[in-house]
Amino acid sequence: MSGLTIGDLAKRTGLAVSAIRFYETHGIVHPVRNAGGHRRYGAHDLRRLSFAMIAQKLGISLTDIANQMIHLPIHKAPSKSDWSRISTEMRTDLDARIAQLELLRDRLDGCIGCGCLSLDSCALYNPDDIRANEGTGPRALLP
Amino acid sequence: MSGLTIGDLAKRTGLAVSAIRFYETHGIVHPVRNAGGHRRYGAHDLRRLSFAMIAQKLGISLTDIANQMIHLPIHKAPSKSDWSRISTEMRTDLDARIAQLELLRDRLDGCIGCGCLSLDSCALYNPDDIRANEGTGPRALLP
DNA sequence: CCTTGATCTAAAGTTGACTTTAGAAATTAC
DNA sequence: GTAATTTCTAAAGTCAACTTTAGATCAAGG
Incomplete structure (x- = not known):
């Protein structure tokens, strides 16, 4: 029914x-x-x-x-306000993800002709500030 | 030794x-x-x-x-040429991922005050052209 | 020589987001 | 009224990229 x-x-x-x-x-x-x-x-x-x-x-x-x-x-x-709250938080995170990928892209550009592949000197491999695609599973986005 | x-x-x-x-x-x-x-x-x-x-x-x-x-x-x-080949492919994919996230961000901007949350009318929910963060596991990047 | 500490193997566990399976019961279509 | 769908549950399986565990062996320092 x-x-x-x-x-x-x-x-x-x-x-x-x-x-x-x-x-x-x-x-x-x-x-x-x-x-x-x-x-x-x-x-x-x-x-x-x-x-x-x-x-x-x-x-x-x-x-x-x-x-x-x-x-x-x-x-x-x-409700609309629930959505507003969450989507506003998301906006910030989305910006951060985009910025990280752009950083990666810029470095990749400087690295395409290089081929050094050294963990010591390769700008691409910088564990501290590259967070994109860290591997398994999605990252936590809301604290 | x-x-x-x-x-x-x-x-x-x-x-x-x-x-x-x-x-x-x-x-x-x-x-x-x-x-x-x-x-x-x-x-x-x-x-x-x-x-x-x-x-x-x-x-x-x-x-x-x-x-x-x-x-x-x-x-x-x-070798250097192995790296060149792969990194060049990656460059293309990275651009695509950035573009997708930017699309998502633009739509989110138009949606933050909306809150309609309708699968029919929400621009955010468009299964065809938003591929970012599809869920579990990493996407295949090299064909 | 003896005691830590490093390594060995194989198998099972982890996380996220689900899907698949199996067998039974309910619903719908004709 | 019967056959074909759908739905039900609980448990196990999947994928990626590793980690953890257990029990045994190897290597190195004093």
Whole structure:
């Protein structure tokens, strides 16, 4: 009668059904159950998923997103001010990531013809100020 | 007598001993063994490690780095022309990554005051042309 | 010679974000 | 009413890049 099935939600968001269930374990969505034990979702869940998906595009980890949502009523979507707060934080981080990549690019330009490949003298290899693509997993973006 | 121990190499590169052993399984280094079965490395191994570490800073995966090294003699370090070829490819990719992040930033600017969070209308959520931070693991950078 | 300390191997664990699998029960379509 | 979908759960698997663990052996300093 009321509510979207998990399949409906998957079609609307483009997420896999399994991903939506996984998000539930992280507290992103909070479906109710129908008589047969199947999940039913409301519009707030759709918005919460949208919020999570967009925040992920910005590089925020699921854990951080979930932490933001902890402060929200379970059956409410994030508000405009929630979004403002987070997106403003993101703006700063995004600038930093861009600056790092540009630094890397500039150094690479000076290095393409060099080929010294020495850890001592190569400007490219500077552990202190190059943070981009450090390796496995996404970095924490919200403190 | 001859050759560096794995500990020496670790100190010179800043890598963990376990990481160097791991790299060996990927064919990055090829130590010989001494009488007691311990690994002994040459200068070429140090350079191969440097090459790998610098390439990683550029966002190239270990697998891709190993694939590049397959074409090299085992006991030879990558040459200037090897580095040129790879670094030139990287330059292109780096530009693309920067452009994507800048696009994201511009859209975020237009979105900070908005808060619509709609998958249909939010410019931020455009699966087709935003590739940055797609999620788990590093992207393939060399084809 | 003896005691630290370094190295050895193989296997399992870590993290993030999910997917896959298997077998059972509910729902929908005809 | 029955067949075809969907959904259910819990547990295990995946990928990348390593690290940790355990128990054994090797090397080096005094």
